[in-house]
Amino acid sequence: MNILQMEQVKFVANKEVLLDIPYFSLGKGDILGLIGPNGAGKTTFLKLLSFLQAPTEGDVLYKGEVKHADTLSIEERRQLAVAMQQSLLFDMNVSNNVAIGLKLRKENRKVMKEKVDYWLEKFHISHLAKKNGVSLSGGEAQRVNLARALILEPEVLFLDEPFAALDFPTKIQLMEDLKDILKDTNITTLFVSHDLIEINNITKKLAVIIEGQLKQMGNTKDVIHHPNEQAAPFLGKWKELYTI
Amino acid sequence: MKINRKIFALMTLFILIMTACSNENESVEGPTNEPQDMILATTTSTQDSGLLDVLIPIFEEKYNINVKTIAVGTGQALAMGERGEADALLTHAPTAEEKLVASEDVINRKRVMYNDFIIVGPERDPAEIQGMDVAAAFQQIFETGAIFVSRGDDSGTHKMEWSLWEKASLDPSGEEWYLETGQGMGSTLQLSGEREGYVLTDRATYLSHAGNMEHMEILVEGDDELLNIYHVMQVNDRKYERINREAANLFVEFMVEEAQEIIKEFGMEEYGQPLFFQYTE
Amino acid sequence: MGLIYEGFLKAIEMLLSGDREIYEITLTTLRVCLSAILVSTIIGIPLGVLIGLHSFPGKKIILIFVNIGMGLPPVVAGLYITMLLWRSGPLGHLGLLYTTHAIIMAQIVVSLPIIIGLTSAAFQQIDSKMLMQIKALGATKLQRLVILLKETKLAILAAIIAGLGRVLAEVGAAMMVGGNIRGDTRILTTSMVMEVSKGNFDVAIALSFILMTLAFIITFLLTSLQQRKRRV
Structure with missing residues (x-):
């Protein structure tokens, strides 16, 4: 079954069509990568699919039903967790930052504490628990950001370039951790990135977006090794660089 | 956040108590x-x-x-x-x-x-008006151009001062030495003390200020014209x-x-x- | 120099002897100022949040007026409130002129724009991505507001401190609409003006100490509240 679906979706800003998606679907258990150059509309795509923004035209469906960003019920919203590119932590300690979503859901205190401890451990940030969220380094903050989303055990997880601002060694390490976690939890995930290494490591399926349009979609390995004509110019550069 | 709430609650409580207190006072005043x-x-x-x-x-x-x-x-x-x-x-x-x-x-x-109005001025009395009657004193001040400080606020004292100028057929307005404060008697007296100017004042206000301006003294008093x-x-x-x-x-x-x-x-x-x-x- | 010294002594003597009138004036001042700032806060913060978070036609115009209001000379507010409350004025039948309510009204008029203006500025500065992130975390509308208020706590407390400072310092409007009536609408600033015009500088100095102490205590409380978390 498709958890999320787009039909005839268009997003227009300043009379420019930024996104034009005739059809797209995200199935249960998919870990789907969305790759494309900067400015291709990846983040907009994520916002539309997660109901944070409404499309100018067309429909976004959640479990087969048309929903709208403004009318999505809070229960449905709480099934969708998003970690943005910037970690955007709150001015409170790391434990509280990680716990915030559960607090909003009025989770039992004891359960909450157990979960926080578990996810801090999972992301190797237990030692930061009492530090203020706004005083962390980029890598630390991004770990908190991911833990804050994953602790919600959502039906769908949206990750927008979570490693973009990190230095290389930090990125590799966090990537490995995330890969394991996603494998364990089996959460349906949309992973947005412009970096083929990340995509190749983490995702099973891949969609290529260029200039607001989906150019190719399929098994990650297939797409990387057999890009079609439209996807090839972008993916090809990566293959040359890293010889994947 | 907890402390935020506490302080907010405290402030609210404080205001409520004070409002309550003031109401109490009122009800004590007029139970009948x-x-x-x-x-x-x-x-x-x-x-x-x-x-x-x-x-x-x-x-x-x-x-x-x-x-x-x-x-x-x-x-x-x-x-x-x-x-x-x-x-x-x-x-x-x-x-x-x-x-x-x-x-x-x-x-x-x-x-x-x-009560009566008096003319107060600096001890050294540059216009030499001490002991004169009012009309002569005003004439003298006008002629020597010594500093004169006026209320300039349409008050009773100011009206009195104007009637005195008029009776002497003099018009000091616009003269460089004629200062208008636009303030109360007390502030005007203070200013005249600082600038060592002459000033028309009621006796009561002058007496309450006399301690703060020892270099100033009463120069003209007792004229029938000066009844307030x-x-x-x-x-x-x-x-x-x-x-x-x-x-x-x-x-x-x-x-x-x-x-x-x-x-x-x-x-x-x-x-x-x-x-x-x-x-x- | 002698006068200041004498005034200082007199001030201490008056404060220590617990002069009943001074005590009353101080309480009235506190009651009036805190009521005004409480009302301004209760009205101003929600309005500031609304203006800061939403975009709507006329927002710019409203902000221009709020900003003008932030610099509104208190005597101007005093003048218009006086005319409004005159017996012959539109609200004359309420009999509010020369009451503490009138002073509170004037103080609300001068402090409300500060609180609205600084609150809306704080909310306008919130990253739109942050707003989205909070929504994505599954916060209800009310929860979103609470989180945002916490995030802008520093700026909002600064707004309240600024408003309170204006209210405590205000004298022109309080004189005009309150009338400086003994035992009723006399507050610290208006009685200072009166004591100076009476030539009682020692009393005025004593009052100034009380006023500064009040301002210090309240600002200290709010500032320590504001800076509480910053020690991490």
């Missing part, structure tokens, strides 16, 4: 019947001298009336009467008051007391709604009867001389 309000517009000189602080509580207690004393210049006090914004007036500008009587804006105007006569009157309730006629009438009667004993003695203790003199009709 609520005191009525009366607005008295008067001159700063009566308040600054402290006379009203003595008289008003006695009146309030006796008649169960809450007097709101608004101390402004005589000009503004009379304007308040003219507009019906006050119930009773206590002022010292006879000519201007008579106009209000003629237009029936005020009624029941009665003479209460007087106070009248009390009530605002005509036939012209304006919401005038508290009854209270205003009681106040007028109070000022010409009972208050006289106090006026006679007021100031003796502190300055060794009375600040106001009885002067009823």
Whole structure:
């Protein structure tokens, strides 16, 4: 079954069509990568699919039903967790930052504490628990950001370039951790990135977006090794660089 | 956040308690019947001298009336009467008051007391006016161009000063040495002390300030022209709604009867001389 | 120099002897100022949040007026409130002129724009991505507001401190609409003006100490509240 679906979706800003998606679907258990150059509309795509923004035209469906960003019920919203590119932590300690979503859901205190401890451990940030969220380094903050989303055990997880601002060694390490976690939890995930290494490591399926349009979609390995004509110019550069 | 809430709650509680306290006071005052309000517009000189602080509580207690004393210049006090914004007036500008009587804006105007105006100036007396009569002194100041400080606020004192210039057929306005403060008597006196200028003031205000300006002294006094006569009157309730006629009438009667004993003695203790003199009709 | 010294002594004497009138004036000042700032906060913060978070036609115009209001001379507010409350004015029948309510009204008028203006500025500065992130975390509308208020706590407390400072310092409007009536509408600033014009500098100095102490205590409380978390 498709958890999320787009039909005839268009997003227009300043009379420019930024996104034009005739059809797209995200199935249960998919870990789907969305790759494309900067400015291709990846983040907009994520916002539309997660109901944070409404499309100018067309429909976004959640479990087969048309929903709208403004009318999505809070229960449905709480099934969708998003970690943005910037970690955007709150001015409170790391434990509280990680716990915030559960607090909003009025989770039992004891359960909450157990979960926080578990996810801090999972992301190797237990030692930061009492530090203020706004005083962390980029890598630390991004770990908190991911833990804050994953602790919600959502039906769908949206990750927008979570490693973009990190230095290389930090990125590799966090990537490995995330890969394991996603494998364990089996959460349906949309992973947005412009970096083929990340995509190749983490995702099973891949969609290529260029200039607001989906150019190719399929098994990650297939797409990387057999890009079609439209996807090839972008993916090809990566293959040359890293010889994947 | 917890502390935020606590402090917010504390502040709220504090305000509630204070509001409650003030309500309590009111209910203590009038368990039998609520005191009525009366607005008295008067001159700063009566308040600054402290006379009203003595008289008003006695009146309030006796008649169960809450007097709101608004101390402004005589000009503004009379304007308040003219507009019906006050119930009773206590002022010292006879000519201007008579106009209000003629237009029936005020009624029941009665003479209460007087004190006198004096000319105060620096000890060294650059214009050499000491001991002169008023007209000569003003003439002398005008001719020598010595600094003269005026209220310039349309108050009773200012009106008196103007009538004196007019009688001497002089027009100091615009002269470099003629300073207009636009402020109360106290501030104007302070300023004249700082600038070592001559100033026309009522005796009461000068006496209360004399300690702060030892280099200034009384140079002209005792002239009949310098009488500062106070009248009390009530605002005509036939012209304006919401005038508290009854209270205003009681106040007028109070000022010409009972208050006289106090006026006679007021100031003796502190300055060794009375600040106001009885002067009823 | 002698005058200041004498005033200082007098001030201490008056404060220590617990002069009843001074005590009353101080309480009135506190009651009036805190009531005004409480009302301004209760009205101003929600309005500031609304203006700061939403875009709507006329927002710019409203902000221009709020900003003008932030610099509104208190005597101007005093003048218009006086005319409004005159017996012959539109609200004359309420009998509010020369009461503490009138002073509170004037103080609300001068402090409300500060609180609205600084609150809306704080909310306008919130990253739109942050707003989205909070929504994505599953916060209800009310929860979103609470989180945002916490995030802008520093700026909002600064707004309240600024408003309170203006209210405590204000004298022109309080004189005009309150009338400086003894035992009723006399507050610290208006009685200072009066005592100076009476030549009682020692009393005025004593009052100034009380006023500064009040301002200090309240600002200290709010500032320590504001800076509480910053020690991490």
